Amino acid sequence: MSMFWFRRLWQSALTLFTMLTLMFFLFRMLPGDPTATVISPALYPKAQEILRMQFGLDKPLWEQYFVYVKNLSVFDFGLSFHTGRPVADEIGSRLLNTVLLVFPSLITAYALGSIVGAVVGWSRGSKTETILVFLSTALQSAPVFWLSMLSILYFSIQLDLFPIGHIVSPGKFPDETWRMYFSADFLHHLALPFLVNTLYQFCFPFLLMRSSILATVGEDYVELARMKGLSERSVLYRHAMRNSLLPLATTLPMTLGWAVAGSVVIETVFSWPGLGLLMVEAVGRSDYPVVQAAFLLIAVLTVLGTLIADFLYTLLDPRIVNE
Amino acid sequence: MQGTDPLVQIQNLDVSYYTKGVQAKALHNIGMEILPGERLGLVGESGCGKSTLLKTIMGVLPPNGKVNRGSIEMDGRNLIEMDEKLRRQTRWAEISMITQSALNALNPVQRIDRQIIEAIRTHQAMSKEQAAERVSELFGMVGVDPARARDYPHQFSGGMRQRAVIAMALALSPQLIIADEPTTALDVIVQDQIFSRLRQLQQDRGFAMILVTHDIALVVENCQKICVMYAGMIIEAGNTRDIIQKPRHPYTIGLINAVSVLGSVTAPIAIPGSPPNLFENLEGCRFAPRCPFASALCHQKIPEPTTLENGQKVLCHHWSKADEFSKLAKSPETWMQSTTATT
Ligand SMILES: Nc1ncnc2c1ncn2[C@@H]1O[C@H](COP(=O)(O)OP(=O)(O)OP(=O)(O)O)[C@@H](O)[C@H]1O
Ligand SMILES: [Mg+2]
Numbered sequence: 001m002s003m004f005w006f007r008r009l010w011q012s013a014l015t016l017f018t019m020l021t022l023m024f025f026l027f028r029m030l031p032g033d034p035t036a037t038v039i040s041p042a043l044y045p046k047a048q049e050i051l052r053m054q055f056g057l058d059k060p061l062w063e064q065y066f067v068y069v070k071n072l073s074v075f076d077f078g079l080s081f082h083t084g085r086p087v088a089d090e091i092g093s094r095l096l097n098t099v100l101l102v103f104p105s106l107i108t109a110y111a112l113g114s115i116v117g118a119v120v121g122w123s124r125g126s127k128t129e130t131i132l133v134f135l136s137t138a139l140q141s142a143p144v145f146w147l148s149m150l151s152i153l154y155f156s157i158q159l160d161l162f163p164i165g166h167i168v169s170p171g172k173f174p175d176e177t178w179r180m181y182f183s184a185d186f187l188h189h190l191a192l193p194f195l196v197n198t199l200y201q202f203c204f205p206f207l208l209m210r211s212s213i214l215a216t217v218g219e220d221y222v223e224l225a226r227m228k229g230l231s232e233r234s235v236l237y238r239h240a241m242r243n244s245l246l247p248l249a250t251t252l253p254m255t256l257g258w259a260v261a262g263s264v265v266i267e268t269v270f271s272w273p274g275l276g277l278l279m280v281e282a283v284g285r286s287d288y289p290v291v292q293a294a295f296l297l298i299a300v301l302t303v304l305g306t307l308i309a310d311f312l313y314t315l316l317d318p319r320i321v322n323e
Numbered sequence: 324m325q326g327t328d329p330l331v332q333i334q335n336l337d338v339s340y341y342t343k344g345v346q347a348k349a350l351h352n353i354g355m356e357i358l359p360g361e362r363l364g365l366v367g368e369s370g371c372g373k374s375t376l377l378k379t380i381m382g383v384l385p386p387n388g389k390v391n392r393g394s395i396e397m398d399g400r401n402l403i404e405m406d407e408k409l410r411r412q413t414r415w416a417e418i419s420m421i422t423q424s425a426l427n428a429l430n431p432v433q434r435i436d437r438q439i440i441e442a443i444r445t446h447q448a449m450s451k452e453q454a455a456e457r458v459s460e461l462f463g464m465v466g467v468d469p470a471r472a473r474d475y476p477h478q479f480s481g482g483m484r485q486r487a488v489i490a491m492a493l494a495l496s497p498q499l500i501i502a503d504e505p506t507t508a509l510d511v512i513v514q515d516q517i518f519s520r521l522r523q524l525q526q527d528r529g530f531a532m533i534l535v536t537h538d539i540a541l542v543v544e545n546c547q548k549i550c551v552m553y554a555g556m557i558i559e560a561g562n563t564r565d566i567i568q569k570p571r572h573p574y575t576i577g578l579i580n581a582v583s584v585l586g587s588v589t590a591p592i593a594i595p596g597s598p599p600n601l602f603e604n605l606e607g608c609r610f611a612p613r614c615p616f617a618s619a620l621c622h623q624k625i626p627e628p629t630t631l632e633n634g635q636k637v638l639c640h641h642w643s644k645a646d647e648f649s650k651l652a653k654s655p656e657t658w659m660q661s662t663t664a665t666t
Contacts, residue, residue: 228442229414230441
């Protein structure tokens with residue numbers, strides 16, 4: 001491994017460590033007693049004391065921090081203040097739900113966005129272009145919760161095409177086995193939030209691809225490709241689009257963390273039991289172990305995404321040499 | 324060479340660019356012919372329409388450029404009116420191009436051999452291996468180590484990149500190669516090396532060549548024929564020797580004066596003023612506003628092309644007084660006179 005990648009990995013680790021340290025102390029500086037939900041003030045003081053000891057809350061803050069870091073190093077995220085279950089279990093199933101919603105729609109949005117953006121940018125000045133650019137600019141600045149509620153109002157309530165929320169129909173899979181993800185009922189519930197999210201995520205790659213294609217249209221190598229006798233389509237796909245894909249391919253991994261974090265809104269509106277919804281609930285209950293783990297996960301995704309972006313860049317653009 | 328059929332014949336060509344509905348007449352009534360195996364130099368100031376003419380020949384005008392009149396004939400076909408699909412087949416196979424800037428002409432994210440192979444396989448049914456072999460052969464011809472063929476453009480020096488572009492132009496053995504200021508970005512030594520290589524290749528393989536440049540000395544060194552362009556028109560054309568010895572158009576006289584080694588003046592004299600704005604409605608001779616010898620007639624009427632006995636063509640009302648002009652033109656005062664001077 002080259003020096004560059006070694007340095008990048010080291011930087012990423014440092015970023016994550018800073019991040020988790022800040023988070024640990026910041027949350028504990030917030031007003032409110034996190035123990036209130038687990039440790040009922042109605043208990044005997046002696047019983048409260050014992051519970052505090054169990055969670056390690058009787059120790060000084062710095063000692064709690066060291067225990068936290070030590071446990072993290074073996075991937076032990078502690079117990080939820082709320083349920084008392086291990087945080088990893090708590091987050092695991094929720095993360096899967098978010099991933100099933102967010103990743104397919106992100107990939108669909110980027111694939112569609114780049115193709116439509118390229119074709120539209122290539123035939124500059126068409127009516128389709130004007131309309132699409134207007135729509136996606138408007139859509140991009142529209143709040144997601146509003147978009148989600150509108151779609152529920154129209155497609156679920158008015159047309160009765162989709163269920164109003166949740167991941168499966170209530171009572172259908174009481175023990176929530178993996179079987180539920182392979183059911184038509186699940187897909188039916190997934191459809192609307194997936195569509196809304198895809199539509200929303202489509203705007204950015206579409207606008208980016210269109211503008212980078214516009215910048216390529218006048219390039220000499222595009223003209224040369226045309227002079228070589230290539231068909232218009234080959235000129236577009238093999239030269240113009242291939243080169244305009246660079247900024248897009250590198251923003252995609254970087255948006256991974258952002259997209260998971262952004263799912264908070266859509267999950268709340270659609271009552272989608274994912275990580276976003278869990279975060280909202282956990283913050284409300286001052287369930288620090290869960291919140292910290294969720295935030296850490298998003299930070300890891302973001303840092304990892306940036307690393308992947310760096311790697312893709314060197315892979316796609318031979319001019320970049322990392323020494 | 325007299326009597327041979329021209330390889331490419333351009334007649335009455337008008338090309339305009341339209342920007343927000345405003346027309347810029349970039350080419351006006353262009354007529355020229357290229358014989359097989361001939362080297363023709365096209366000279367003119369920056370912005371006179373050289374690249375526009377080449378793009379029209381290649382059929383790659385930008386979307387706002389339009390051919391309003393005229394024909395470009397090759398092998399009995401009019402390239403202007405040709406069906407796009409057939410036209411595409413002629414590109415590179417029959418006419419190829421060495422572009423103005425080799426750095427930008429090569430796709431930065433593709434290996435050089437792949438870009439040449441793409442040109443070959445677009446027109447010829449050839450396996451990748453055969454095409455790669457052809458690339459090695461071409462690299463040998465232009466003097467670059469074939470082992471470097473799999474490099475990316477940024478790994479090449481400017482001179483090597485230009486050679487790679489020349490190799491690409493030769494790939495399908497076209498009958499005509501157009502070189503648009505092929506060496507502007509290179510130093511003089513590399514420029515000389517490339518031109519001698521190009522000349523040698525041209526003699527060996529017998530393709531015709533149009534060399535576009537604003538450097539008239541390069542044309543004198545490399546081309547048998549010369550076309551002088553000014554503001555979208557060819558104002559003088561003929562054998563290089565004839566034109567250097569006896570230029571008939573005041574602009575050509577000025578151009579030759581501007582190069583000390585060619586003109587017999589001691590210090591080069593630049594032509595004052597700048598070319599007309601192509602967006603304006605141009606009346607009369609387009610050079611008249613800058614011409615020290617212009618008459619009232621010159622400002623009113625576009626001159627008709629005149630062909631002299633030696634085949635030299637000139638676009639000037641007063642071409643017959645050229646000898647006198649040439650003498651006057653040697654003194655810098657002539658060029659400093661107010662532009663309304665009459666003959
Ligand atoms: N796409 C375009 N739209 C509008 N005008 C254009 C366009 N391309 C060129 N022109 C104009 O047409 C004229 C001729 O340009 P052209 O590029 O053919 O000149 P040139 O002789 O090749 O110049 P140079 O020596 O600088 O390369 C110029 O006045 C230029 O401004
Ligand atoms: Mg040019």
